Amino acid sequence: MLSLxxxxxxxGNGAHAxxxxxxxxEAGEIVxxxxxxxxxxxxxxxxxxxxxxxxxxxxxxxxxxxxxPHPAVGIVFQEPRLLPWLTVAQNIGFGLxxxxxxxRRDLVEEALLKVGLAGYGPRWPRELSGGQAQxxxxxxxxxxxxxxxxxxxPFSALDALTRATLQDHLLALWEAxxxxxxxxxxxxEEAAALADRAVVMQPRPGRIFADIAVPLPRPRDxxxxxxxxxxxxxxxxxxxxxxxxxxxxxxxxxxxSAGSWW
Amino acid sequence: MSEIQTLDLQTKRNARASTRAASSRLxxxxxxGLILPVAAALLYEAAFRAGLxxxxxxxxxxxxxxxxxxxxxxxxxxxxxxxxxxxVGLGFGLGAVVGVxxxxxxxxxxxxxxxxxxxxxxxxxxxxxxxxxxxxLWLGIFEPSKIALIAVGCFFPVYLGVMGAIANVDxxxxxxxxxxxxxxxxxxxxxxxxxxxxxxxxxxxxxLGLGFxxxxxxxxxxxxxxxxxxxxxxxxxxxxxxILAAILCFAILGKAADWLILVATRPLLSWQDSFARSx
Ligand SMILES: Nc1ncnc2c1ncn2[C@@H]1O[C@H](COP(=O)(O)OP(=O)(O)OP(=O)(O)O)[C@@H](O)[C@H]1O
Ligand SMILES: [Mg+2]
Numbered sequence: 001m002l003s004l005x006x007x008x009x010x011x012g013n014g015a016h017a018x019x020x021x022x023x024x025x026e027a028g029e030i031v032x033x034x035x036x037x038x039x040x041x042x043x044x045x046x047x048x049x050x051x052x053x054x055x056x057x058x059x060x061x062x063x064x065x066x067x068x069p070h071p072a073v074g075i076v077f078q079e080p081r082l083l084p085w086l087t088v089a090q091n092i093g094f095g096l097x098x099x100x101x102x103x104r105r106d107l108v109e110e111a112l113l114k115v116g117l118a119g120y121g122p123r124w125p126r127e128l129s130g131g132q133a134q135x136x137x138x139x140x141x142x143x144x145x146x147x148x149x150x151x152x153x154p155f156s157a158l159d160a161l162t163r164a165t166l167q168d169h170l171l172a173l174w175e176a177x178x179x180x181x182x183x184x185x186x187x188x189e190e191a192a193a194l195a196d197r198a199v200v201m202q203p204r205p206g207r208i209f210a211d212i213a214v215p216l217p218r219p220r221d222x223x224x225x226x227x228x229x230x231x232x233x234x235x236x237x238x239x240x241x242x243x244x245x246x247x248x249x250x251x252x253x254x255x256x257s258a259g260s261w262w
Numbered sequence: 263m264s265e266i267q268t269l270d271l272q273t274k275r276n277a278r279a280s281t282r283a284a285s286s287r288l289x290x291x292x293x294x295g296l297i298l299p300v301a302a303a304l305l306y307e308a309a310f311r312a313g314l315x316x317x318x319x320x321x322x323x324x325x326x327x328x329x330x331x332x333x334x335x336x337x338x339x340x341x342x343x344x345x346x347x348x349x350v351g352l353g354f355g356l357g358a359v360v361g362v363x364x365x366x367x368x369x370x371x372x373x374x375x376x377x378x379x380x381x382x383x384x385x386x387x388x389x390x391x392x393x394x395x396x397x398x399l400w401l402g403i404f405e406p407s408k409i410a411l412i413a414v415g416c417f418f419p420v421y422l423g424v425m426g427a428i429a430n431v432d433x434x435x436x437x438x439x440x441x442x443x444x445x446x447x448x449x450x451x452x453x454x455x456x457x458x459x460x461x462x463x464x465x466x467x468x469x470l471g472l473g474f475x476x477x478x479x480x481x482x483x484x485x486x487x488x489x490x491x492x493x494x495x496x497x498x499x500x501x502x503x504x505i506l507a508a509i510l511c512f513a514i515l516g517k518a519a520d521w522l523i524l525v526a527t528r529p530l531l532s533w534q535d536s537f538a539r540s541x
Contacts, residue, residue, distance in 0.1 A: 051437060051440060051441060069440055069441050069442070069443045070443075071443065074441075077434070077438075079434065083438065083456070084535060085533040094442060124532075124533050125533075125535075126534075126535035144442075
């Protein structure tokens, strides 16, 4: 459904961010992209979103090539990026300009309700907490009903408790329309909690190192043996991806790189 | 249509918020601001009445008020105020419109910036008053040369402010617009315009301030009416009370004009998350 074929990205300054990355994602699948800092995760999302063009290779959704931002692809950035001069409701409705006002209002109300922010519509973004703002930015991307939703470390700035709550929120939202979800994360637990597959990347240049299936039913019990096993598998691959960096961290013991992968 | 409705809703909401803010500011700020000048005036008046000061060069507030009242009663003051305000209004309007347009152009197109900005910056380095002889030669000694001078004075802060505001718009916010596939026009309207509004208003306010500065210069250099004329006339006839009355008028008009911009634009800025708001 979402298909990345031989993606290469070299930035203007010569940084080789991605090298021959190919990935196929099924409709409705949740894929977590995990990897050390600078291995090209954000770059990958930006290519898929059409905000940035690949040096080589193609991105396609249902066979249609993505060369510029496309209605089938929604993106949630690492920061909420709400427009400060629009109210919460107007921010959520930002991509619904083509709809009549009443229909837009209903969609926005429904979206606010779903993320537990009913009644927050008339507030300004500055009046929201970090977690609330991120929830608004997630539904802003979701109300347009994209087929593919991209998320770049959407919860990384939040505390562990809020993060776990928002992960549940996210699953509930995903449940409703089941978009294909490509989620960048630093958090192995997050990957195990949400994803059907964890794709581990390796830096310099960015490549796919491992592709780990997480065949657990939802809702997932974070204390179950299967969950712990999945976390261990992802962490193991992550360690492997970092110990194989030519030169850089090659000589360091495994437990060191486990601590320094982020 | 639908967009207009949301906008309408928003302005209503904002208007409510801003009247609240304005009234609290009027209640608190206005009174605080008056304490110092009123106290100083009363003190000086008392000193004068007690015979402690010589009033020939610095007349007491009561004399200035009296002069002001006479000027107002004869209708003369209104003529001067209107003449000055017209000059500032026309000059500022002209300078601000051109400043906003050119600032928007150089801010949004790097080609335009590379072509125009160096020249404009060089022109900015010329003290505006240096243009006066040329303007008089070109435009005569009457209104057009005065308005041209004021317009030039107002132009530069507005131009610089708008250009800088566009250059400083957060790339991340612009990207949100791109991700939602806004056309260039819509991007300008829904993202750039609101984003540069606060800085643009600051630029307009400093432009207007310079407008009042240059209207005095223009009127001192030769005018038969206007507050600047009252200044010169007061000097030539040795009437410090008239000079001070005119200065007082300038202070009031300048402050009122600035306040007007503030109040008129506050509803558009109630979303701002700034230090001043929290204080
Ligand atoms: N706009 C850019 N111009 C030049 N080089 C860039 C740019 N953005 C990223 N890079 C480089 O590309 C590489 C990949 O960056 P990217 O932001 O995709 O990493 P990441 O995996 O998202 O890292 P992190 O986990 O720290 O967010 C890095 O080496 C970075 O220096
Ligand atoms: Mg990143």
